[in-house]
Amino acid sequence: MNKLYLSALAVLGLSTSALAQDARISISRAPEGSAITRRACGSMEVLEAQLAADPAQAQRMAAIEAHAQRVMASPNLQRTAAGTVIIPVVVHVLYNTAAQNISDAQVQSQIDVLNEDFRKLNADVSKTPAQFAGLAADANVQFVLAKRTPTGAATNGIIHKQTKTASWSTNDAVKNSKRGGDDAWDATKYLNLWACNLGQGLLGYAQFPGGSASTDGVVILYSAFGSRAKYSAGTYTTTYDLGRTATHEVGHWLNLRHIWGDASCGNDLVSDTPTQQTSNYGCPAFPHVTCSNSGDMSMNYMDYTDDKCMYMFSTGQSARMNALFATGGARAGLLTSLGGTAPRAAATTTLATAYPNPTSDVLNLSLPAGADAGRATVHVFDLAGHEMKQISYDSRGQVRVGSLPRGLYYITVGTGADVTRQRFEKE
Ligand SMILES: [Zn+2]
CATH class of the missing domain: 2.60.40.1270 (Penicillin-binding protein Tp47, domain D)
Structure with a gap:
């Protein structure tokens, strides 16, 4: 690792031990083809690979981090709560078998989950322990399937594309038409979601702000895309069938880190989330005390718990996400996107x-x-x-x-x- 890379890691709150820890997580994944028995997200590994390949990305991310800290520290730089950010979404459904070609109704059920979770409209937020109830936040972000393509044509925001690729990895081929995938739409105007047969035991991975526009967005295993509770006729894997993988990954796309900071008692760059030892799995009883905290916030979307056991973002996470939409923010271009508005006939x-x-x-x-x-x-x-x-x-x-x-x-x-x-x- 070169010096610039190391100093950039320090600015980003990462450490080499964090990366080593991440590698340890990757080893514990389910083998290819077997049922996923615990949550695994590839976002930090993808980030590590991108930073190693492109040192300039570390500088871009450091600038985004400095901007976020500046906005969070100054109330008059923060976006007013009055304006809900509405993000146009395009969903690229890549399928090799008929089962992988999830229906538009299943896709819509995922959009509905995102709209509940990012507005604190999810019913299960009521389970939040009293200690954290005052921190559960409405992030004031909403999602709408695109009604207009980048070139101005009408669309329903869902692309179904057959592919010869049976299984995908984190190498971003799924985002490239020349490699069997489907190209991203303009990332300054749309959130790109790819639903596909993601392998390696992963449920999903996201690209953080500051990466290349051509690979910007979120990839999710097709059977973890959508909600069985909202659309029971879809194709789902057990345990990860309530749409929370997308909530977690879109959290990364909006610059959130894992709640344990990807290190032992690490830093997630948010002040109101308790420091915790590492990731939690399944449905932990509360409180699970680590790192001298009074209980891990394991019900946070940025932990690794099961879909039915994660149900909140914190106020600090909301402020961090919303800094991206303040003046000069890395995702402020979405505020002027016409992608969610139908072209006139x-x-x-x-x-x-x-x-x-x-x-x-x-x-x-x-x-x-x-x-x-x-x-x-x-x-x-x-x-x-x-x-x-x-x-x-x-x-x-x-x-x-x-x-x-x-x-x-x-x-x-x-x-x-x-x-x-x-x-x-x-x-
Ligand atoms: Zn993650």
Whole structure:
């Protein structure tokens, strides 16, 4: 490990012993193909591998950490409670067998669980021990299946894709169409969830803020995706069938650490969660006293307990997650996403049009009556939805696309509440 890597680990509250401990956890996983007998999450191993491969990621994460600490320390930098963050979600269902192709209803049941857990609307929060009841938090974050694709087309936010891959690992192939998976949608505008046959005895893994956009999001074992209590006809594994794997992993995606800090009596970078020895499994009786605390917060979503025995985030965890949405926060782009808003039907809208088509250099926009060319928002995407940043647009309604490689593209033109979308050819 190089010096930068080690100092970055220190900033992130990690230690080399934490990583060693994580390796010990990985050894205890269920063998491939057998039933999962205890919770295992791959997020810290993936983080370790990413930091080793890309030292710049440690610097990005250190900046995100400094921002989070600054926001948490200053009430007037914190996002006001009045605005609930609504996160558009795309679910990529990758299936090799029919059983792995979970239904839209099962997917919806997972979204419903997230909306309960992140708003403290889950009924089982009432089980929280009196000692922690005042800390159980409404994180004020909600989730909605996407209604609009990155290129502006209508969608229900769920992609079902058959694959030849029988089992996936934490190598992120599931997030790559060229490797048998399905590409991420723009991570600044969507939460990407992949439901697939994740192997290695893992229930899921997430990427923390600060990682690569192309792999941003959360991967979950298809049979731990959704809730048997909400949709009993789905395909579920026992014990992990109430949708809490996604709650835990989305917690990581929103910058939460494991509650034991991934070390013996470690630091989870949140002040109101008790220091605890290590992960808890199953359904521990309360109090389980370790590290001189007055009881582990084993019912926290960021422990390793069974789905039915985890039911709260703390106030400090909520503040840490919400720092990402404050000014300058790593996930603040989601606040302006139109992904959760349906595109208006073309038949009822006067469309913006771009001409000539094909073009070699300039597209001229013809805008609906009353629209101001200087205020239109113009984006160009390739057919896979990647934005082409090298184009320019001027207030006379001209889009310069001469620097694009030849091929087919989409242009989206936003005027007021309307976004129209047109395919064009660069020749
Ligand atoms: Zn985890």
